Amino acid sequence: MLIEDTAIKSTDHAVDALKKKQFFKLVCGASLTDLHMIENLCFVFTLAGAHMIDLAPKADVIFAARRGVEKGISYSMLNPQSSILNPVLMASIQLDKDPHFRKVEVDNSLCDVCGACVKVCPTEAFKIPSSKSFIYSVERCFGCGICPSVCHVSALNMIDVKPTPRETLKEMLLLGVKVIEFHFGENVAKLELIWDEVKDLVNDLELISFSIGSELLTDENIKFAANLCYKLAGEGIILQCDGVPMSGGIEDKYKVKKNGNNGIKIKEKCIHVAKIIQEEKLPVYLQISGGTDYDSYSRSLEYGVSINGVAIGSFARKLLMPYLNQLNDENKLIEAVQVARSLVDSATRRNPGEIKTYG
Ligand code: SF4
Ligand code: SF4
Missing domain, CATH: 3.30.70.20 (Alpha-Beta Plaits)
Structure with a gap:
């Protein structure tokens, strides 16, 4: 699938992290369009060593994210003690109605x-x-x-938001976005049909992710969806195992549980999805999301689930909110990066503060 395997890709370091099971993705949010907030989140998480940043599929959002990443890279050049990654920008696109949009x-x-x-x-x-x-x-x-x-x-x-998958994907490709996460909500039965609308365009991508949600699908349908995504897009895709979408750091009483709880704690729902998919033994990367926080990686190990990465959105934004309007103050910026880095470290199991450089 996708671009020639021998070519050097902008996603190489992210795939390397996925292979090492040390991948961290910041989720800005499929619907977040506050450009100031997006630029600042990208600035801080670039300095914190995120591998990928997930964004709403809008041109101004992509430009704001690029400004934030470039600011992070420029800052690190002026401060050579802080070598950083160049995070890959991903856009989320809905193939069919999905609660992230x-x-x-x-x-x-x-x-x-x-x-x-x-x-x-x-x-x-x-x-x-x-x-x-x-x-x-x-x-x-x-x-x-x-x-x-x-x-x-x-x-x-x-x-x-009304799904317009083909038009949105075309726009993202024109903007040079090389990684797309597809969301199909609960309509797994229609997924193959909707995929036909975009499948001639996905060859220009370097990496594809599908979000599979436990709030929307039964266990049987999670299994079915994982196999179908693999059938449609091939090996090396990311399957985002989504627990309770947009729930990290939010009090349990506000979390809507569409598919019932089945005795599974809210924070563990994403691990439950990963466990079901892991049993299918597909050659894909498993990344958890939806209620993730500091402990998500270690929690997944406790449950015998071997994930390739963690995506954190709501919890990360909540931690960073107090800093986002104060990043011109260098002390506040350093504090913000430390907070973000502790989150990235929890998923990547780096020694605190250690960030690798990739060419
Ligand atoms: S509480 Fe949630 S749904 Fe309501 S405005 Fe804030 S982000 Fe939007
Ligand atoms: S919660 Fe109160 S302030 Fe907010 S929209 Fe409703 S009435 Fe207005």
């Missing part, structure tokens, strides 16, 4: 400015500057789905 819409005529949503939004999308004014920054919404559950007047509603 949605935003909240506010009905201002209903809102009484009670402030409940302000307290729960992990990316501070809502502000109440005075007792009567309410500001919503739609770019900051990454679609976690928490706030509608706390709004007592039902002023907040989740709105799905």
Whole structure:
């Protein structure tokens, strides 16, 4: 599959990390479009040694991420003691309706400015500057789905983004994006058909990932989906084993469990997906996501699941939020990088602070 195997690829160091089971992906979010936040997250996680950064499939988001990565690389050149990787930018595309692709819409005529949503939004999308004014920054919404559950007047509603896989993939290829993660929600039965819409375009990619979610699929369908993704895209793909999407660092009471819990703790759902797929013995890379945090890698080992990598989104953004507007202060930047690095180290099992350089 994909680009000639002998060619040097921008993804070589990421694949090397996957092979060594030391891969870390920062998830900015398939719906996060706040360019300032994205640029700063990419800046900090470049310096922290992330291998890959997962982004919304929009041109301005890709440009903001590139600015952040370039800032990180320039900073490391001025500070030669901090050698870094050049993280690969990945875009997430929905093949069919998927919960990662949605935003909240506010009905201002209903809102009484009670402030409940302000307290729960992990990316501070809502502000109440005075007792009567309410500001919503739609770019900051990454679609976690928490706030509608706390709004007592039902002023907040989740709105799905319509899937346009072929057009979106074409745009990402024009922008030079070499890695795509495909999301197909619960419609595994239609996946083969939808794949036909994009399969002539994927040959220009270096790496393909599919997100397979436990909140959307039964155990049987997880197995079926993993085998089908392998059949469609071949060996060497990443299968993102998604637990409870966009739930890292969020209180359990707000996490919506669509497919029931089956006695599995929320943080362990991603490991459950990886375990099911591992039993299929496919030549693919298993990477967990959806409720991941510091302990996800070690937790997977406890359950006898040998993953190739960890992706962290909501938990990472939550940790970094206090720093993102203060990165011009070098002390704050150093603190932010230390926080981010501790997260990357937990997944890559590096000695704290040790970052390898790749050519
Ligand atoms: S709480 Fe979640 S769904 Fe609501 S605005 Fe914030 S990010 Fe969006
Ligand atoms: S929770 Fe609902 S009513 Fe309260 S401030 Fe938010 S949108 Fe307005």
